[in-house]
Amino acid sequence: MEQSVMDKLIILADSAKYDVACTSSGSSRAGRAGMIGSAYAPGCCHTFTADGRCVSLLKVLLTNCCAFDCGYCVNRRSNDLPRAAFTPRELAELTIEFYRRNYIEGLFLSSAVLVSPDYTTELMIKALTLLRQEYRFNGYIHAKAIPGTSPELIAQLGLLADRLSVNIELPSERSLGLLCPDKARRSIFSPMRQIASASAASSRELTVYKKAAPFAPAGQSTQMIVGASPESDYQILRLTEGLYQKYSLRRVFFSAYIPVAEDTRLPALDTKPPLLREHRLYQADWLLRFYQFRADEILDEENQNFNPYLDPKCNWALHHYHLFPVDVNRAPFEMLLRVPGIGPTSAKRIRAARRQASLGLDELRRMGVVLKRAQYFITCRGFAGAHTEAGSAGRQRIVRALIDPGAFNAGCEQLSLFSAPAVQQLAAGGMAPRLAGKLVQEEAITCLAKAI
Amino acid sequence: MFGQSDLEQWLCPAHSLPAGARYAPPAQRRGSARPVRNADVVYRYDVGFEGFLCCVFESFSSHEVPFAVWTPERETTTLYPVKQIETDPQKAGRVFASFAKKLGKDTERLIMTCFLSGRDDKEVLMLRFLHLAYATGPGVLALLGHPDVAPMYAMQKHTAREVEKWMGFIRFEESGGMLGAVIHPKNYVLPLLKNHFCNRFPEENFLIYDATHMAVLLYQDHKATLTELAAPLTLPSPDEKESYYQQLWKQFYNTLAIQQRRNEKCRRTLCPKRYWADMTELRDEL
Numbered sequence: 001m002e003q004s005v006m007d008k009l010i011i012l013a014d015s016a017k018y019d020v021a022c023t024s025s026g027s028s029r030a031g032r033a034g035m036i037g038s039a040y041a042p043g044c045c046h047t048f049t050a051d052g053r054c055v056s057l058l059k060v061l062l063t064n065c066c067a068f069d070c071g072y073c074v075n076r077r078s079n080d081l082p083r084a085a086f087t088p089r090e091l092a093e094l095t096i097e098f099y100r101r102n103y104i105e106g107l108f109l110s111s112a113v114l115v116s117p118d119y120t121t122e123l124m125i126k127a128l129t130l131l132r133q134e135y136r137f138n139g140y141i142h143a144k145a146i147p148g149t150s151p152e153l154i155a156q157l158g159l160l161a162d163r164l165s166v167n168i169e170l171p172s173e174r175s176l177g178l179l180c181p182d183k184a185r186r187s188i189f190s191p192m193r194q195i196a197s198a199s200a201a202s203s204r205e206l207t208v209y210k211k212a213a214p215f216a217p218a219g220q221s222t223q224m225i226v227g228a229s230p231e232s233d234y235q236i237l238r239l240t241e242g243l244y245q246k247y248s249l250r251r252v253f254f255s256a257y258i259p260v261a262e263d264t265r266l267p268a269l270d271t272k273p274p275l276l277r278e279h280r281l282y283q284a285d286w287l288l289r290f291y292q293f294r295a296d297e298i299l300d301e302e303n304q305n306f307n308p309y310l311d312p313k314c315n316w317a318l319h320h321y322h323l324f325p326v327d328v329n330r331a332p333f334e335m336l337l338r339v340p341g342i343g344p345t346s347a348k349r350i351r352a353a354r355r356q357a358s359l360g361l362d363e364l365r366r367m368g369v370v371l372k373r374a375q376y377f378i379t380c381r382g383f384a385g386a387h388t389e390a391g392s393a394g395r396q397r398i399v400r401a402l403i404d405p406g407a408f409n410a411g412c413e414q415l416s417l418f419s420a421p422a423v424q425q426l427a428a429g430g431m432a433p434r435l436a437g438k439l440v441q442e443e444a445i446t447c448l449a450k451a452i
Numbered sequence: 453m454f455g456q457s458d459l460e461q462w463l464c465p466a467h468s469l470p471a472g473a474r475y476a477p478p479a480q481r482r483g484s485a486r487p488v489r490n491a492d493v494v495y496r497y498d499v500g501f502e503g504f505l506c507c508v509f510e511s512f513s514s515h516e517v518p519f520a521v522w523t524p525e526r527e528t529t530t531l532y533p534v535k536q537i538e539t540d541p542q543k544a545g546r547v548f549a550s551f552a553k554k555l556g557k558d559t560e561r562l563i564m565t566c567f568l569s570g571r572d573d574k575e576v577l578m579l580r581f582l583h584l585a586y587a588t589g590p591g592v593l594a595l596l597g598h599p600d601v602a603p604m605y606a607m608q609k610h611t612a613r614e615v616e617k618w619m620g621f622i623r624f625e626e627s628g629g630m631l632g633a634v635i636h637p638k639n640y641v642l643p644l645l646k647n648h649f650c651n652r653f654p655e656e657n658f659l660i661y662d663a664t665h666m667a668v669l670l671y672q673d674h675k676a677t678l679t680e681l682a683a684p685l686t687l688p689s690p691d692e693k694e695s696y697y698q699q700l701w702k703q704f705y706n707t708l709a710i711q712q713r714r715n716e717k718c719r720r721t722l723c724p725k726r727y728w729a730d731m732t733e734l735r736d737e738l
Contacts, residue, residue, distance in 0.1 A: 009703060046621070054722070098701060100656065303522070353596040357595060
């Protein structure tokens with residue numbers, strides 16, 4: 001039976017939706033006469049799905065017919081699933097028509113491995129060439145580089161796309177060998193290295209020759225699945241830090257494992273996706289990229305996993321309480337960034353404003369600095385820090401301001417997906433979720449207050 | 453110029469002032485020629501940036517900050533005397549020329565963005581800011597925590613954020629070779645959206661209709677014009693091809709959500725419901 005474009009779109013978007021990356025940032029390109037589209041460096045979200053994720057690109061697979069058999073993936077060879085493939089023209093037309101209506105910021109083209117990595121990449125190059133040259137598309141394109149593709153083809157792909165990505169999928173070689181027998185660690189890291197060096201070379205060339213061809217100007221990103229294999233948070237964070245430093249990645253995405261297949265090597269089908277853990281990883285990832293933290297400051301050999309009740313920054317502050325309070329009018333920028341409640345935006349505002357005048361609490365408030373947590377960690381003009389009562393009561397008050405209410409099912413009658421494991425266990429035992437949240441919260445506060 | 457002691461003077465925190473005391477503009481304390489006072493008077497001007505510039509002229513020449521500034525739409529009954537401010541292009545030109553010269557380009561941009569804000573009291577806030585700005589010079593931009601400067605940044609942020617949202621959430625419908633979109637913004641965002649869309653679709657003809665302010669941004673034959681309308685505009689209903697692409701888009705949108713991760717609150721935070729009426733894929737969910 002002939003498939004319509006609608007059928008294909010449903011099948012191929014459904015297969016692509018587990019890929020987390022949907023950013024359109026990092027590339028700035030003005031529109032040009034005779035073409036359609038431009039690239040906006042901060043990125044632009046065009047809508048948000050019911051699960052709260054940003055949709056900025058038309059994220060589809062070129063085809064979901066796959067030669068590989070990776071345990072965690074919906075599209076694996078052994079899965080019984082409707083299969084489809086776009087022709088290059090169908091895809092180009094869909095992209096242009098969506099783009100004209102401002103539905104999307106560009107195209108995210110990925111693909112299952114049809115026949116071989118090289119064959120698939122050739123098909124992708126054909127589709128993107130048609131879009132860029134015949135349809136004169138000047139917008140954002142994110143293309144997936146398939147592990148095992150030959151370097152010549154990656155070099156061609158990088159000239160057509162703004163961003164390339166190679167998915168690491170699993171955070172260690174052992175898990176990769178166990179779950180993806182067709183992918184080797186080397187086949188993932190060698191394209192990554194090639195993209196990093198080609199991208200750096202092309203940006204150097206661009207500073208000299210205006211007309212040099214930009215190679216993946218928005219850099220590269222990657223993604224790994226959390227919760228399908230036994231790695232600790234510390235291992236994942238170390239790997240992430242290494243990727244930023246070694247391959248100058250723009251982003252590392254984490255995706256909480258959602259069971260899609262019955263497999264003895266994987267968690268059972270009724271396992272809930274570890275969303276709280278994913279959330280903590282993203283918080284730590286932000287600390288690495290914007291807050292000048294190192295991975296071994298956030299976690300270490302003794303504490304291999306995140307504290308479910310505190311975000312990583314508050315956790316650090318609680319364990320380094322002797323370094324506080326800091327004076328906002330004098331503290332170095334790096335220290336301002338480490339105050340719970342002050343982020344890069346607030347820290348930059350403080351840095352600019354204190355050059356002109358000394359700051360008190362009211363100025364901070366008017367500038368938009370949130371003081372709920374920060375008040376226990378700062379001093380400023382006319383304010384010597386929020387003093388709490390002596391003893392455990394005072395310490396508990398600080399902890400109460402710092403803990404993450406989301407982890408305790410706060411304000412929800414039903415069990416939230418972001419509850420801490422202890423809350424989930426109590427609730428599974430038959431306790432009302434709200435009560436379970438309260439109980440765990442009180443216990444966590446007593447416990448954490450001792451750490452100060 | 454402005455000395456350190458003056459800075460300390462106005463920086464005295466509001467909580468140390470007696471209850472009910474209002475912040476007084478710096479000129480009053482610096483003992484300059486004539487103090488600026490909070491006058492019990494209401495200014496009324498015709499909408500438009502030039503009209504506002506004339507209010508600035510009036511406010512400075514009579515050394516006062518009015519109680520309120522009205523446009524014909526925002527008029528209500530009052531016991532205060534109302535001053536009708538006539539628009540005089542010459543006065544407006546003088547005021548405008550002094551922005552860049554005395555306050556710097558960045559301040560000029562801040563003022564112009566704030567004028568697009570939808571806040572009812574924007575003019576009074578801007579007048580207060582300008583009295584401070586002319587006394588301080590371009591350095592006024594760094595007084596982020598000042599009670600007269602902070603509201604300006606707040607207005608700028610609100611407008612800029614809304615522009616960013618609309619850049620993504622505008623939905624065009626094609627009809628007879630022309631792309632049309634309707635938006636309901638809180639701020640007057642069209643001038644700030646113009647460059648983005650004209651740059652993105654250089655070869656298209658399109659119009660964006662701002663239903664709140666009844667204004668239209670029309671881009672035709674490589675030329676953009678911004679006009680205000682007297683009567684509301686209705687766009688033609690979608691034809692067959694248009695409905696087909698709308699169907700495809702809705703289907704794509706619905707396919708993308710992962711049911712195991714459904715999180716309505718997160719969606720409403722990032723895409724508030726007030727935008728939904730203008731978005732093809734979310735209109736039906738309202």
